[in-house]
Amino acid sequence: xxDTRTNAGLDNVSTFRKMAIWEETGERVITxxxxxxxxxxxxVISLLExxxxxxxxxxxxxxxxxxxxxxxxxxxxxxxEVIADQSDEGQLAxxxxxxxxxxxxxxxxxxxxxxxxxxxxNFIEAGSDTPFFQIGxxxxxxxxxxxxxxxxxxxxxAMRLLIVSFxxxxxxxxxxxxxxxxxxxxxxxxxxxxxxxxxxxxxxxxAVSKRWGDALKxxxxxxxxxxxxxxxxSVGED
Amino acid sequence: xxDTRTNAGLDNVSTFRKMAIWEETGERVITxxxxxxxxxxxxVISLLExxxxxxxxxxxxxxxxxxxxxxxxxxxxxxxEVIADQSDEGQLAxxxxxxxxxxxxxxxxxxxxxxxxxxxxNFIEAGSDTPFFQIGxxxxxxxxxxxxxxxxxxxxxAMRLLIVSFxxxxxxxxxxxxxxxxxxxxxxxxxxxxxxxxxxxxxxxxAVSKRWGDALKxxxxxxxxxxxxxxxxSVGED
Numbered sequence: 001x002x003d004t005r006t007n008a009g010l011d012n013v014s015t016f017r018k019m020a021i022w023e024e025t026g027e028r029v030i031t032x033x034x035x036x037x038x039x040x041x042x043x044v045i046s047l048l049e050x051x052x053x054x055x056x057x058x059x060x061x062x063x064x065x066x067x068x069x070x071x072x073x074x075x076x077x078x079x080x081e082v083i084a085d086q087s088d089e090g091q092l093a094x095x096x097x098x099x100x101x102x103x104x105x106x107x108x109x110x111x112x113x114x115x116x117x118x119x120x121x122n123f124i125e126a127g128s129d130t131p132f133f134q135i136g137x138x139x140x141x142x143x144x145x146x147x148x149x150x151x152x153x154x155x156x157x158a159m160r161l162l163i164v165s166f167x168x169x170x171x172x173x174x175x176x177x178x179x180x181x182x183x184x185x186x187x188x189x190x191x192x193x194x195x196x197x198x199x200x201x202x203x204x205x206x207a208v209s210k211r212w213g214d215a216l217k218x219x220x221x222x223x224x225x226x227x228x229x230x231x232x233x234s235v236g237e238d
Numbered sequence: 239x240x241d242t243r244t245n246a247g248l249d250n251v252s253t254f255r256k257m258a259i260w261e262e263t264g265e266r267v268i269t270x271x272x273x274x275x276x277x278x279x280x281x282v283i284s285l286l287e288x289x290x291x292x293x294x295x296x297x298x299x300x301x302x303x304x305x306x307x308x309x310x311x312x313x314x315x316x317x318x319e320v321i322a323d324q325s326d327e328g329q330l331a332x333x334x335x336x337x338x339x340x341x342x343x344x345x346x347x348x349x350x351x352x353x354x355x356x357x358x359x360n361f362i363e364a365g366s367d368t369p370f371f372q373i374g375x376x377x378x379x380x381x382x383x384x385x386x387x388x389x390x391x392x393x394x395x396a397m398r399l400l401i402v403s404f405x406x407x408x409x410x411x412x413x414x415x416x417x418x419x420x421x422x423x424x425x426x427x428x429x430x431x432x433x434x435x436x437x438x439x440x441x442x443x444x445a446v447s448k449r450w451g452d453a454l455k456x457x458x459x460x461x462x463x464x465x466x467x468x469x470x471x472s473v474g475e476d
Contacts, residue, residue, distance in 0.1 A: 139377030143406035156464040168381035219453035226394040
């Protein structure tokens with residue numbers, strides 16, 4: 001899932017898609033999520049799609065890699081080149097051009113795989129110890145993921161968790177905002193499957209956001225009460 | 239409440255108190271919390287306590303300010319001087335020496351006040367719109383504070399909330415760690431009151447940490463289920 005908020009200062013807030021999906025039905029599905037400099041991530045996607053060529057000559061190289069590991073290498077190499085190109089051209093603040101990507105999907109004959117790609121062009125793969133990745137403004141939404149993620153979750157349960165995680169960030173930080181794009185890929189389906197966009201005024205999103213505050217307060221209430229007396233002997237211990 | 243973890247790289251983790259309390263019973267109570275460079279914050283506290291002088295000549299200037307606003311100005315000025323001094327001495331990375339402080343308390347005849355002081359030496363005051371401050375690694379623990387804080391909370395309820403907030407950060411980030419120092423000041427008491435330290439193996443802390451994961455999962459379960467069908471019409475809308 002990805003949000004769509006981009007900003008160049010608080011008075012310049014826009015909405016851009018941060019998720020791209022490529023599909024060759026029966027052969028491969030690849031999803032790319034991006035965080036960071038929008039010019040960088042858009043350049044990466046354009047290069048991957050060879051948008052510099054005439055439409056008839058285009059053949060997204062992403063659809064030709066023999067494995068998802070090669071896909072991740074291709075994306076990482078492209079990302080590093082874009083950042084290096086932009087950094088060469090006169091401006092010093094390299095961090096300005098940074099971006100981080102998540103690439104996941106499946107190619108026929110292989111397992112589904114998921115990679116996180118750093119601006120330096122190296123990457124790591126998800127596994128049972130690190131089953132999910134976050135990029136961008138990750139901290140506010142992380143505690144609920146750490147506590148509630150379960151590999152056995154249904155797509156619907158995962159959607160609910162993702163909405164709560166994003167909503168926690170929304171409530172605390174203006175750099176993240178709806179609508180939210182989502183894509184659930186079903187292993188071995190080799191087709192795009194369930195994806196779409198949840199608007200900020202979506203009734204389900206609103207209901208979850210509204211009830212989550214109360215649910216959290218109830219959760220807090222369910223915890224044992226702190227017994228002040230057991231700490232009074234520490235008074236004056238300073 | 240403050241944690242006690244400081245680190246200079248992950249292989250150099252130590253425990254230091256980040257809370258200082260000054261008390262003149264019946265006259266004033268001042269609490270100072272710090273985040274950032276430990277050398278900077280320790281220098282600030284030493285200067286405020288005039289530890290450079292012989293013990294007999296010491297008279298913490300913090301205990302002489304006529305108002306808490308003047309206290310905040312004194313602390314802010316001291317912080318800015320320490321950072322400027324250290325930055326002058328050859329090293330370029332000014333951010334290395336940065337620190338942020340929270341100063342709160344009460345002086346007889348005035349209301350209790352709470353300030354957050356920036357490394358630049360300016361500061362802001364808490365009010366009904368901004369009733370609490372966080373400094374340091376704030377993001378992981380913020381969503382639960384935003385959702386569950388209530389000015390009408392008892393000290394015991396506030397303690398439970400603070401433990402949950404710190405625990406959310408603990409679970410996600412190695413730069414925060416117990417034990418935790420706490421201080422609750424009762425308005426108009428003009429004495430230090432309830433303060434102390436909660437060790438990481440404290441039974442209450444352990445119980446809250448353990449149950450919070452389940453409580454969060456239950457809270458998530460209590461939210462309405464996501465109905466996949468209402469989004470199926472978005473499939474292929476890409």
